[in-house]
Amino acid sequence: MRIISISIATTLLLALGSAAPTKPAPAGGNSGRLPGLDKIKHVVYFMQENRAFDMYYGTMAGVRGFQDPNIGIQDNGLNLLYQPDSKSPDKKNGTSYLLPFHFEGNRAGCTPGGSNMWTPNHQAWNGGKYNNWPDGNAPASMGYLTRDQIPFHYALAESFTICDMYFQSVIGSTDPNRVVWMSGTNQGPPNNYILEDNTEWISLGWDTYPQNLTQANVTWQVFQDKDNFDDNSLAWFAYWRNIKDGPEKQKGVGFVGLQDFYDRAGNGTLPQFSIIVGPTELSEHPSNTPQAGAWLQAQVVNAVMHSPKWNETALFINYDESGGYFDHVVPPTPPKELWVKDIFNHQMAPNGLGPRVPMVVISPWTRGGHVFSEVSDHTSTLRFMEEWVGKSASGNYLAPAGLVDDWHRKTTSNLVNVFDFDNPDYSIPELPKTTMPTKNSFGNWDPTGKNKKETYDEKRGFDILNDPEMCEKLSDPKSKPPYGNQTYPTVEKGSKLIRGELTEGRALAMVAHTGALMKTTSGGEKIELQKLSKRATSEFGQSDLFHLEPVGALNEYMIRSLAHPEKCLNVWGSEPLIGECKGTSWVFEYHANGAHHHVRHKGTDLYLGANDAAKIHLSKAKQTSHFKIYSVTY
Numbered sequence: 001m002r003i004i005s006i007s008i009a010t011t012l013l014l015a016l017g018s019a020a021p022t023k024p025a026p027a028g029g030n031s032g033r034l035p036g037l038d039k040i041k042h043v044v045y046f047m048q049e050n051r052a053f054d055m056y057y058g059t060m061a062g063v064r065g066f067q068d069p070n071i072g073i074q075d076n077g078l079n080l081l082y083q084p085d086s087k088s089p090d091k092k093n094g095t096s097y098l099l100p101f102h103f104e105g106n107r108a109g110c111t112p113g114g115s116n117m118w119t120p121n122h123q124a125w126n127g128g129k130y131n132n133w134p135d136g137n138a139p140a141s142m143g144y145l146t147r148d149q150i151p152f153h154y155a156l157a158e159s160f161t162i163c164d165m166y167f168q169s170v171i172g173s174t175d176p177n178r179v180v181w182m183s184g185t186n187q188g189p190p191n192n193y194i195l196e197d198n199t200e201w202i203s204l205g206w207d208t209y210p211q212n213l214t215q216a217n218v219t220w221q222v223f224q225d226k227d228n229f230d231d232n233s234l235a236w237f238a239y240w241r242n243i244k245d246g247p248e249k250q251k252g253v254g255f256v257g258l259q260d261f262y263d264r265a266g267n268g269t270l271p272q273f274s275i276i277v278g279p280t281e282l283s284e285h286p287s288n289t290p291q292a293g294a295w296l297q298a299q300v301v302n303a304v305m306h307s308p309k310w311n312e313t314a315l316f317i318n319y320d321e322s323g324g325y326f327d328h329v330v331p332p333t334p335p336k337e338l339w340v341k342d343i344f345n346h347q348m349a350p351n352g353l354g355p356r357v358p359m360v361v362i363s364p365w366t367r368g369g370h371v372f373s374e375v376s377d378h379t380s381t382l383r384f385m386e387e388w389v390g391k392s393a394s395g396n397y398l399a400p401a402g403l404v405d406d407w408h409r410k411t412t413s414n415l416v417n418v419f420d421f422d423n424p425d426y427s428i429p430e431l432p433k434t435t436m437p438t439k440n441s442f443g444n445w446d447p448t449g450k451n452k453k454e455t456y457d458e459k460r461g462f463d464i465l466n467d468p469e470m471c472e473k474l475s476d477p478k479s480k481p482p483y484g485n486q487t488y489p490t491v492e493k494g495s496k497l498i499r500g501e502l503t504e505g506r507a508l509a510m511v512a513h514t515g516a517l518m519k520t521t522s523g524g525e526k527i528e529l530q531k532l533s534k535r536a537t538s539e540f541g542q543s544d545l546f547h548l549e550p551v552g553a554l555n556e557y558m559i560r561s562l563a564h565p566e567k568c569l570n571v572w573g574s575e576p577l578i579g580e581c582k583g584t585s586w587v588f589e590y591h592a593n594g595a596h597h598h599v600r601h602k603g604t605d606l607y608l609g610a611n612d613a614a615k616i617h618l619s620k621a622k623q624t625s626h627f628k629i630y631s632v633t634y
Contacts, residue, residue: 033388036422037387040388042273042314043316043384044276044300044304044314045275045316046275046297047178047319048283048284049174049231049288049321050285050324050325051284052355053356053357054356055113055143055145055325057162058144058489059489060157060492061494061495061633062494062633064373064503064506065491066488066491067491067633068329068506069505069507070505070549076093078093078095080328082099083098083132083134084132084134085481087483089483090484090486098134098142098483099142099486099488100144100326100489101142101143101486101489103144103145103149103479105477105479106474106475106476107476107478108149109149109291110288110471112140112286112287112324113138113286114133114139115137115324116323117172117173117197118171118196118344119344120137121137121171121322121355122171122342123137124136124326128333130328141325142326144325144489147492153290153294153358155431155432156362158369159367159431160360160366160367160368161366161370162358163359163371164373165375165503166318166356166376166377167352167357167412168319168357168378169352169378170186170196170321171352172197174198175195175197175199175233176196177320177321178233179233181320181382182210182233183204184401184403184404185206185403188205193205194341194351196340197343200230205238206237210234210251212399213399216398216399221256221271221273221274222253224256224277227445228278231278258278261274261303266303268308270307279296279444280445282447292447295434295437297434310428311364311424314363315361316360316361317360317362318357320378322355326355327355329355331353331355333353334411338350338407339351359376361415361419364424365419365420365424366420367429368425370496370497370498370595372417372498374413374417375413376412377408379412381415382404383413383415384415386400386401387414417592418500419592421592422594423595492633494632494633495632497630498629499592500592501554501588502588503548507540509544509630509632510627510628511532511628511629512625512626514614516532517532517544518616518627520543520567520578524567527569529615540632545561545632546559546560547560547562548560553587555589556585557585559586560581567580569584570584571618574618575617576601576616576617584602585603586602586608596626596627597627597629601618604618606620609624609626
């Protein structure tokens, strides 16, 4: 297949045969599904390869990136961007360190990071301290790209909704993560086997989610060419290996190609659920370039957007794992009683969650450049399908993701809140043009140009690629750690409206339903409201911003002033004010239809609001007081 060679993690973060349906489904009807989901008639899942969130989007405006106000602090007093590196001559607080560094030049796209395998990534995790990336994995782990290098990716995210708290499920490589994506777990028969690496000779004995879709009469299809990078995880399961050839097997492991997907999208005959598996060189797996992957993404996105069924389709594009690239957010970790035996050192270790990976949701109900902030992982995509297919009259899921355990269900999102069904935007954004990658003499993808030695594998049906990407042949040297000349990464200025339940890790601007911004006065003496009529939301300043510190239960936080960090939003009697932080907490209640939050003071159960007289107040009635909350970088 493919070979690539802090603070303790908080637990508070805390499957398509014929296109014609055999029976209309989802069968749950409006009463069996969460509100709005009946508007989606077609779901498309497309998973790419091996990129961490920070590697692509650490500098993007309005996401939880390198400007994270809640970044973990190490025992040496340095934040987690200052990763200890024994090879570095640069020292701070007595520690040799390596900061995230920019991959530069015309070979940046084919510059690999570290290893994506179980052991190096657990070494980087380092018992939850998350401070062993250069030494435990590789210094190259710390590289990242910026907007000018991946313009299509940025434009797509800013035309729709990006998820900045989406984690890979397993602290390991491709196979276990793709297995979770298609089944809900990487553990089961035979003999309670745990898939921790890219071992494929064992026929996995547990069921996959597409089997449940068939039982629920949901039409579905895997779309893949013969060159699929061996990324269709259904092929690793005993059920799909042993099932007799026929329509069902063709749905799961047959080679119904990507052109079939484009054609069916174009004539409005996609099945209800589509899974796309891309070719090797277009997968974005290092050293395959993001530019080649962007072209493939553009084909899929354009096929969906220009389909006659665009108004009822949702496309999810995510990545299986981080590829050995650094991400600064410490993943949620299950309690030790849920850890598994490490097959490499025979010690107990967490199975997941692993580093954040990108995900963008493309649909009419996610237009507008928003950010989805709920903790999610690959099991979340199955739980979304549960909700979308719906429930029976008795309240049971028609297509349950029964292998998703309780810890994941309590910790991660079902993704439903990413949509605002009351405010669709059916327009089609203009995205940057992408260049079609080259093909070789066999007609197979080969962005390397002409291979020095072309060989054809008759069994697998595609060329064995002997050369790396054509960017390897360009002139610039590959970026190496800039020891002796390091700079702290800078981020873009801007904001994105938050969708979903709030999580920490971002500066927040709170805009009341009246259109006024809640902010502190310049001296931090009080809070006030300021009309935004003459100010764009991209111009939020430090005095306009707050950040959250989790306290107590889920969604309960202190709201701390960014400009005056010793002060928090508090209450005196029944009046909101800016004051001491001790003993105060607020609960954020999200409403997806309208994408706004109600903010409730925990001690009084009163709701924060604003009136037409531009005064902040507390009220028992939440219906009249809500806030649009923006994630801001400045």
